[in-house]
Amino acid sequence: MKKNTKEDYFTVDQKQLARFAKALGHPVRIAILELLDAQSCCYHGDMAEELPIAKSTLSQHLNELKDAGLIQGDITPPTVKYCINKDNWLLAKKLFVTFLK
Template identity: 75%
Template sequence: MTKKAITDKQKQTARYAKALGHPVRVAILQMLSKQACCYHGDMSEILPVAKSTLSQHLNELKDAGLIQGEVTPPMVKYCINKDNWAKARQCLNDLFG
Protein backbone atom coordinates (compact mmCIF):
# COMPACT_ATOMS: atom_id res chain seq x y z
CA MET A 1 0.00 0.00 0.00
CA THR A 2 1.34 3.41 -0.98
CA LYS A 3 1.20 6.32 1.42
CA LYS A 4 -0.85 9.25 0.20
CA ALA A 5 -0.03 12.85 0.91
CA ILE A 6 -2.49 15.01 2.81
CA THR A 7 -4.25 17.17 0.24
CA ASP A 8 -4.75 20.92 0.42
CA LYS A 9 -8.50 20.31 0.56
CA GLN A 10 -8.08 18.03 3.60
CA LYS A 11 -5.96 20.69 5.30
CA GLN A 12 -8.56 23.37 4.55
CA THR A 13 -11.41 21.17 5.79
CA ALA A 14 -9.50 20.60 9.03
CA ARG A 15 -8.91 24.36 9.39
CA TYR A 16 -12.61 25.10 9.00
CA ALA A 17 -13.50 22.30 11.42
CA LYS A 18 -11.06 23.68 14.00
CA ALA A 19 -12.64 27.12 13.70
CA LEU A 20 -16.08 25.55 14.26
CA GLY A 21 -14.80 23.56 17.23
CA HIS A 22 -16.10 25.85 19.98
CA PRO A 23 -19.73 26.66 20.79
CA VAL A 24 -19.04 30.40 21.11
CA ARG A 25 -17.62 30.47 17.58
CA VAL A 26 -20.66 28.58 16.31
CA ALA A 27 -22.89 31.15 18.06
CA ILE A 28 -20.92 34.00 16.46
CA LEU A 29 -21.36 32.49 13.00
CA GLN A 30 -25.07 31.93 13.59
CA MET A 31 -25.46 35.53 14.72
CA LEU A 32 -23.54 36.92 11.75
CA SER A 33 -25.36 34.72 9.25
CA LYS A 34 -28.65 36.37 10.23
CA GLN A 35 -27.52 39.94 9.61
CA ALA A 36 -25.39 41.97 7.24
CA CYS A 37 -22.79 42.74 9.91
CA CYS A 38 -22.27 43.16 13.62
CA TYR A 39 -20.05 45.35 15.76
CA HIS A 40 -17.73 43.73 18.28
CA GLY A 41 -19.34 45.69 21.13
CA ASP A 42 -22.81 44.45 20.18
CA MET A 43 -21.66 40.83 20.32
CA SER A 44 -20.12 41.24 23.75
CA GLU A 45 -23.52 42.34 25.07
CA ILE A 46 -25.22 39.22 23.67
CA LEU A 47 -22.69 36.40 24.13
CA PRO A 48 -21.81 35.13 27.62
CA VAL A 49 -18.05 35.73 27.37
CA ALA A 50 -15.62 38.49 28.28
CA LYS A 51 -14.64 40.95 25.55
CA SER A 52 -11.08 39.61 25.50
CA THR A 53 -12.35 36.04 25.07
CA LEU A 54 -14.73 37.18 22.35
CA SER A 55 -11.80 38.84 20.55
CA GLN A 56 -9.87 35.56 20.63
CA HIS A 57 -12.82 33.69 19.11
CA LEU A 58 -13.28 36.37 16.45
CA ASN A 59 -9.58 36.14 15.58
CA GLU A 60 -9.82 32.36 15.20
CA LEU A 61 -12.78 32.72 12.82
CA LYS A 62 -11.03 35.50 10.94
CA ASP A 63 -7.79 33.49 10.65
CA ALA A 64 -9.80 30.60 9.21
CA GLY A 65 -11.31 33.03 6.69
CA LEU A 66 -14.90 32.46 7.80
CA ILE A 67 -15.45 36.09 8.82
CA GLN A 68 -13.97 39.41 7.87
CA GLY A 69 -13.62 42.58 9.88
CA GLU A 70 -13.67 46.22 8.93
CA VAL A 71 -12.03 48.66 11.30
CA THR A 72 -14.09 51.80 11.80
CA PRO A 73 -12.38 53.43 14.80
CA PRO A 74 -13.11 52.93 17.57
CA MET A 75 -15.15 49.89 16.51
CA VAL A 76 -14.66 46.78 14.39
CA LYS A 77 -17.52 45.54 12.22
CA TYR A 78 -17.61 41.81 11.42
CA CYS A 79 -19.41 39.98 8.62
CA ILE A 80 -19.48 36.48 7.18
CA ASN A 81 -16.90 36.02 4.41
CA LYS A 82 -19.40 34.68 1.89
CA ASP A 83 -16.84 33.18 -0.50
CA ASN A 84 -15.02 31.24 2.20
CA TRP A 85 -18.30 30.34 3.90
CA ALA A 86 -19.39 28.66 0.66
CA LYS A 87 -16.03 26.84 0.45
CA ALA A 88 -16.37 25.68 4.06
CA ARG A 89 -19.87 24.37 3.40
CA GLN A 90 -18.63 22.47 0.36
CA CYS A 91 -15.67 21.00 2.25
CA LEU A 92 -17.90 19.82 5.09
CA ASN A 93 -20.55 18.52 2.67
CA ASP A 94 -17.85 16.53 0.87
CA LEU A 95 -16.58 15.18 4.18
CA PHE A 96 -20.00 14.06 5.38
CA GLY A 97 -21.45 13.53 1.88
Protein backbone atom coordinates in the same frame (compact mmCIF):
# COMPACT_ATOMS: atom_id res chain seq x y z
CA MET B 1 15.60 15.37 -4.67
CA LYS B 2 12.93 16.83 -2.41
CA LYS B 3 11.99 14.78 0.63
CA ASN B 4 8.32 14.23 1.28
CA THR B 5 6.92 15.55 4.52
CA LYS B 6 3.66 14.65 6.23
CA GLU B 7 2.16 17.80 4.77
CA ASP B 8 2.84 16.54 1.23
CA TYR B 9 0.37 13.70 1.75
CA PHE B 10 -2.65 15.90 2.40
CA THR B 11 -4.65 17.69 -0.28
CA VAL B 12 -5.39 21.40 -0.21
CA ASP B 13 -9.05 20.57 0.43
CA GLN B 14 -8.16 18.30 3.37
CA LYS B 15 -6.00 21.01 4.94
CA GLN B 16 -8.68 23.67 4.41
CA LEU B 17 -11.45 21.48 5.80
CA ALA B 18 -9.36 20.74 8.89
CA ARG B 19 -8.77 24.48 9.40
CA PHE B 20 -12.49 25.23 9.14
CA ALA B 21 -13.31 22.32 11.48
CA LYS B 22 -10.81 23.58 14.06
CA ALA B 23 -12.34 27.06 13.92
CA LEU B 24 -15.82 25.56 14.44
CA GLY B 25 -14.60 23.51 17.41
CA HIS B 26 -16.02 25.75 20.14
CA PRO B 27 -19.70 26.54 20.89
CA VAL B 28 -18.97 30.27 21.25
CA ARG B 29 -17.63 30.35 17.69
CA ILE B 30 -20.74 28.56 16.45
CA ALA B 31 -22.88 31.17 18.27
CA ILE B 32 -20.83 33.99 16.72
CA LEU B 33 -21.31 32.57 13.23
CA GLU B 34 -25.04 32.09 13.80
CA LEU B 35 -25.29 35.68 15.02
CA LEU B 36 -23.38 37.03 12.03
CA ASP B 37 -25.25 34.82 9.56
CA ALA B 38 -28.57 36.18 10.83
CA GLN B 39 -27.44 39.75 10.04
CA SER B 40 -25.63 41.41 7.20
CA CYS B 41 -22.93 42.58 9.61
CA CYS B 42 -22.38 43.00 13.32
CA TYR B 43 -20.18 45.21 15.44
CA HIS B 44 -17.89 43.73 18.07
CA GLY B 45 -19.63 45.67 20.86
CA ASP B 46 -23.04 44.29 19.91
CA MET B 47 -21.75 40.72 20.09
CA ALA B 48 -20.27 41.30 23.52
CA GLU B 49 -23.73 42.31 24.74
CA GLU B 50 -25.39 39.30 23.10
CA LEU B 51 -22.97 36.58 24.23
CA PRO B 52 -22.25 35.80 27.89
CA ILE B 53 -18.45 36.13 27.64
CA ALA B 54 -15.86 38.79 28.34
CA LYS B 55 -14.84 41.09 25.47
CA SER B 56 -11.28 39.78 25.62
CA THR B 57 -12.52 36.19 25.26
CA LEU B 58 -14.80 37.26 22.42
CA SER B 59 -11.83 38.87 20.68
CA GLN B 60 -9.88 35.61 20.87
CA HIS B 61 -12.75 33.68 19.29
CA LEU B 62 -13.23 36.33 16.60
CA ASN B 63 -9.52 36.13 15.79
CA GLU B 64 -9.71 32.35 15.43
CA LEU B 65 -12.66 32.66 13.02
CA LYS B 66 -10.92 35.44 11.13
CA ASP B 67 -7.66 33.46 10.88
CA ALA B 68 -9.63 30.55 9.42
CA GLY B 69 -11.17 32.92 6.89
CA LEU B 70 -14.76 32.34 8.00
CA ILE B 71 -15.30 35.98 8.97
CA GLN B 72 -13.79 39.26 7.91
CA GLY B 73 -13.45 42.50 9.78
CA ASP B 74 -13.70 46.13 8.77
CA ILE B 75 -11.63 48.16 11.20
CA THR B 76 -12.92 51.69 11.61
CA PRO B 77 -11.76 52.87 15.04
CA PRO B 78 -13.16 52.83 17.62
CA THR B 79 -15.25 49.93 16.35
CA VAL B 80 -14.60 46.79 14.36
CA LYS B 81 -17.36 45.43 12.14
CA TYR B 82 -17.35 41.68 11.50
CA CYS B 83 -19.19 39.88 8.69
CA ILE B 84 -19.31 36.35 7.32
CA ASN B 85 -16.72 35.86 4.57
CA LYS B 86 -19.23 34.69 1.97
CA ASP B 87 -16.68 33.05 -0.36
CA ASN B 88 -15.08 30.98 2.39
CA TRP B 89 -18.47 30.26 3.98
CA LEU B 90 -19.59 28.70 0.69
CA LEU B 91 -16.29 26.83 0.40
CA ALA B 92 -16.69 25.47 3.95
CA LYS B 93 -20.23 24.27 3.16
CA LYS B 94 -19.00 22.57 -0.03
CA LEU B 95 -16.07 20.88 1.71
CA PHE B 96 -18.20 19.65 4.63
CA VAL B 97 -20.94 18.34 2.33
CA THR B 98 -18.38 16.49 0.21
CA PHE B 99 -16.68 15.08 3.31
CA LEU B 100 -19.90 14.03 5.04
CA LYS B 101 -21.56 12.45 1.99
